[in-house]
Amino acid sequence: MGIFNDLFGKSSEMKKEKKSLPWIPLNSVEQLKEIEQKSATKTQVIFKHSTSCGISRMVLNMFTDKYDIASNQMDIYFLDLLANRDVSNETGIHFQVLHQSPQLLIIKNGVTVFHTSHGAISEVQLEQYI
Numbered sequence: 001m002g003i004f005n006d007l008f009g010k011s012s013e014m015k016k017e018k019k020s021l022p023w024i025p026l027n028s029v030e031q032l033k034e035i036e037q038k039s040a041t042k043t044q045v046i047f048k049h050s051t052s053c054g055i056s057r058m059v060l061n062m063f064t065d066k067y068d069i070a071s072n073q074m075d076i077y078f079l080d081l082l083a084n085r086d087v088s089n090e091t092g093i094h095f096q097v098l099h100q101s102p103q104l105l106i107i108k109n110g111v112t113v114f115h116t117s118h119g120a121i122s123e124v125q126l127e128q129y130i
Contacts (some may be wrong), residue, residue, distance in 0.1 A: 020062050023047075024076040027084050032094045036110045037075065039061070043074040043129050044107040047121075048081050048088060048100070055118065056102040062122040073130045 035044045051058040081088035092099045100117035
């Protein structure tokens, strides 16, 4: 096993520490009005995620790794769209975006100022929306 550790590194060295974001669970339709109201003074972000989709998981991991915004600069909501299908549907209606998964919505002053989906999420520069 020593040669394998030398070649590939020890398993403890290979494991990356899991980064945790200040997610706010989005699990009720009533929260959408709160998000709209709060967006008047602070940028609100919604990440819609499908827990059964490998692509959605990959995009979520890339987004998490890249995220570097202080919690006082924007609120970030996590919507498990399979567990909260009604909230997911109403999010599209409320913020006037066509449903996608995964999907990222940026809300300012009550409206969606930007939204994207799939791999393009990892390219979003959130700092420009603060």
